[in-house]
Amino acid sequence: MRLPFTKMHGLGNDFVVIDARSRPLSLSDAQKRRIADRRRGIGCDQLIVLERSRGADVFMRIFNPDGSEAGACGNATRCVAGRLMAENGVERIVVETISGLLETRAADRGDITVDMGEARTDWRDIPVAQECDTLHLPLALGSLADPVGVNVGNPHAVFFVPDVTVIDLEKAGPELERAPLFPQRANIEFVQLLTPGRLRMRVWERGAGITQACGSGACASLVAAARRGMTGRKAEVVLDGGTLTIEWLPNNHVLMTGGWTTSFQGEIELADVPALEAVHG
Numbered sequence: 201m202r203l204p205f206t207k208m209h210g211l212g213n214d215f216v217v218i219d220a221r222s223r224p225l226s227l228s229d230a231q232k233r234r235i236a237d238r239r240r241g242i243g244c245d246q247l248i249v250l251e252r253s254r255g256a257d258v259f260m261r262i263f264n265p266d267g268s269e270a271g272a273c274g275n276a277t278r279c280v281a282g283r284l285m286a287e288n289g290v291e292r293i294v295v296e297t298i299s300g301l302l303e304t305r306a307a308d309r310g311d312i313t314v315d316m317g318e319a320r321t322d323w324r325d326i327p328v329a330q331e332c333d334t335l336h337l338p339l340a341l342g343s344l345a346d347p348v349g350v351n352v353g354n355p356h357a358v359f360f361v362p363d364v365t366v367i368d369l370e371k372a373g374p375e376l377e378r379a380p381l382f383p384q385r386a387n388i389e390f391v392q393l394l395t396p397g398r399l400r401m402r403v404w405e406r407g408a409g410i411t412q413a414c415g416s417g418a419c420a421s422l423v424a425a426a427r428r429g430m431t432g433r434k435a436e437v438v439l440d441g442g443t444l445t446i447e448w449l450p451n452n453h454v455l456m457t458g459g460w461t462t463s464f465q466g467e468i469e470l471a472d473v474p475a476l477e478a479v480h481g
């Protein structure tokens with residue numbers, strides 16, 4: 201069965217988007233991994249499957265290249281919202297994920313603003329395996345230590361460092377992602393304060409590794425920096441792939457604003473992977 205898809209990205213964080221709103225689809229983990237595989241498949245940081253939603257304009261499922269399902273993907277949310285706004289001729293879209301409803305709206309210069317929901321900082325909500333002060337998580341790997349834990353629909357550990365460009369992400373990322381402290385693993389951000397209004401961030405994503413940008417990670421980084429008194433509640437976060445504007449509102453919601461891009465359309469043939477079972481709804 202040939203399956204149409206759209207390739208999209210947000211600041212270089214790229215996605216294969218499959219629209220299953222008219223025909224429910226169930227993919228095996230092997231098929232998800234194959235689609236995301238940059239050598240044997242299409243290649244992407246996350247596989248996004250669009251489904252019908254009863255309470256929103258669309259249900260967005262998020263899968264990492266290792267097949268794990270995630271509760272948030274800020275960059276993909278902008279891409280999906282931008283696409284549906286263009287399809288429907290509207291400037292507001294509500295996107296449902298397994299973590300809840302996300303309100304989005306058109307911003308200046310074709311950008312999209314997403315309300316990523318509340319920043320959760322209780323140890324149970326990150327989650328971490330033991331009761332602790334999430335402003336100073338008990339975790340260290342060499343000179344990397346004392347991260348801040350934040351959940352914005354998915355788990356993040358934010359390390360503040362003097363220079364993000366000297367961090368060996370390939371070496372530190374996997375061990376920190378899978379530290380016993382994180383029962384659901386964690387996305388790992390390394391943040392350098394450029395000015396009180398500007399953060400530089402690099403990321404090792406849970407289930408994906410190094411990506412050019414991480415929208416939820418940028419949100420977690422701003423909340424962490426504000427909680428540490430390093431910035432105000434609004435700042436630019438400079439990622440490898442571009443810059444996002446993040447604002448942590450007094451109601452504890454986090455707004456993320458940035459661009460989105462449609463790269464190309466295509467079709468997937470997964471003949472050599474266990475059959476694609478199309479579940480007729």
Ligand SMILES: N[C@H](CCC[C@H](N)C(=O)O)C(=O)O
Binds near residue numbers: 264275354387
């Ligand atoms: N790897 C993440 C999901 C993708 C997040 C990222 N691409 C974003 O833009 O927020 C996780 O397992 O929670």
